Amino acid sequence: MQGVPMLPMPPHVVDAVARSAGKVFPRQTRGCYALKSAIADQLRRRHGLSVNQDSDLLVTHGAQHGMSIALRGILSPGDEVLVPAPTYFFDAIVKMAGAHPIYVQTNPSDGWALPIDALSSAVTPATRAIIICNPNNPTGNVPTREELTALLKFAKVHNLYVFSDESYEDYFHDGPGYTPQMSLADIHNRLITVTSLSKNYAFSSWRVGYIHAPSDILEAIHPAFECDAINVGDIPQIAAEAALTGPRDWLDVEFVSFRSRRDLLLAEIRGAGFQVVTPRAGIFCYADLTPTGLQGHALEEALLDVGVPCSSGDRFYGNGGYARILYGGTAENIMRVGERLSLLQKL
Structure with a gap:
């Protein structure tokens, strides 16, 4: 990711x-x-x-x-x-x-x-x-x-x-x-x-x-x-x-797929029961994970326990119940994020 x-x-x-x-x-x-x-x-x-x-x-x-x-x-x-x-x-x-x-x-x-x-x-x-x-x-x-x-x-x-x-x-x-x-x-x-x-x-x-x-x-x-x-x-x-x-065609393999990968991650986050504002740019979604009741380092550790590496919102001087989730990985791995976030709801 x-x-x-x-x-x-x-x-x-x-x-x-x-x-x-x-x-x-x-x-x-x-x-x-x-x-x-x-x-x-x-x-x-x-x-x-x-x-x-x-x-x-x-x-x-x-x-x-x-x-x-x-x-x-x-x-x-x-x-x-x-x-x-x-x-x-x-x-x-x-x-x-x-x-x-x-x-x-x-x-x-x-x-x-x-x-x-x-x-x-x-x-x-x-x-x-x-x-x-x-x-x-x-x-x-x-x-x-x-x-x-x-x-x-x-x-x-x-x-x-x-x-x-x-x-x-x-x-x-x-x-x-x-x-x-x-x-x-x-x-x-x-x-x-x-x-x-x-x-x-x-x-x-x-x-x-x-x-x-x-x-x-x-x-x-x-x-x-x-x-x-x-x-x-x-x-x-x-x-x-x-x-x-020089030519930019070598970059197209990544850039042309960013929007579709973003949309896939958004669907997975929402499908797992969490809210997220649609990002208009970047390579990350900033998801509201406050329903878990976890904050900061505890949230990061819980995410790692289910296999999702993230940075919590307090690292960005915001709400520690949020997390930045990257979508630079493969479609297969992005879909796994949704499955793992669903596990987070059950902890």
């Missing part, structure tokens, strides 16, 4: 790496020109974004690394960061920056939408930023363009940075689809987007991602990157450039 595509690299990526493995490269701390150019071209082609590859992009060791250095480059000790929850594991990297995460709960009754009113109530003089996950991990919510517009208007009123992890760009299944926050930079430009090739290009073994931000913000972030890593390895960057510019 994997959470990212686990695919062998295609020939065009392997060939690019083989041709370059014996070469020596000049150090380019913000990333090699070819990869940044490929990223900028993709952002223009897909989303109509105008990107200066020299000043607006920084290649990182994945989205987690990108978010960590972005937070450390921008935040100061004592700052507060609003975080709509449940959400991905940002807690430790916010605290590493000396800041305090303030979790603001979203609600399944409205599909886990961004809680603008609750965010407004949580603002204090120490509030400096917001972190969102777009699309959201673990709920699968995809903020609409209207929701993001409202969020950025709110951020502008309070002069807040908006950090957005947009690693699941290619995983939307329903609705109008994913809207990058950078497409709304005319509303508010204190924006930092991080993303990962691990999710969209099966690049977990290479650890490549990037930060997209206005040049003045990236200038503040870059020193934190240099303290960590100097630069990302040239060979992984060459592999990434080949993946971005």
Whole structure:
């Protein structure tokens, strides 16, 4: 029940790496020109974004690394960061920056939408930023363009940075689809987007991602990157450039089946007697298992006892009676989840 595509690299990526493995490269701390150019071209082609590859992009060791250095480059000790929850594991990297995460709960009754009113109530003089996950991990919510517009208007009123992890760009299944926050930079430009090739290009073994931000913000972030890593390895960057510019048919074996696998898991969860909001994106369902009466670690252990590996909702700073269940496995294994969840009801 994997959470990212686990695919062998295609020939065009392997060939690019083989041709370059014996070469020596000049150090380019913000990333090699070819990869940044490929990223900028993709952002223009897909989303109509105008990107200066020299000043607006920084290649990182994945989205987690990108978010960590972005937070450390921008935040100061004592700052507060609003975080709509449940959400991905940002807690430790916010605290590493000396800041305090303030979790603001979203609600399944409205599909886990961004809680603008609750965010407004949580603002204090120490509030400096917001972190969102777009699309959201673990709920699968995809903020609409209207929701993001409202969020950025709110951020502008309070002069807040908006950090957005947009690693699941290619995983939307329903609705109008994913809207990058950078497409709304005319509303508010204190924006930092991080993303990962691990999710969209099966690049977990290479650890490549990037930060997209206005040049003045990236200038503040870059020193934190240099303290960590100097630069990302040239060979992984060459592999990434080949993946971005080459054919995507090798990825279709996974991506074309995500919606059907999601629908299968939804049916199994509901068939076992539990409720779940249909995720519009991602590779996971966030199921309400509160009828079991179990929470947190106890819920995880009970799930493992019946053969279902999951993370409970409290790991995502939400309700500990919920669980994130992945649907990256085979149809046969997904159907087994339903059988095993039915056993959970009998414990």
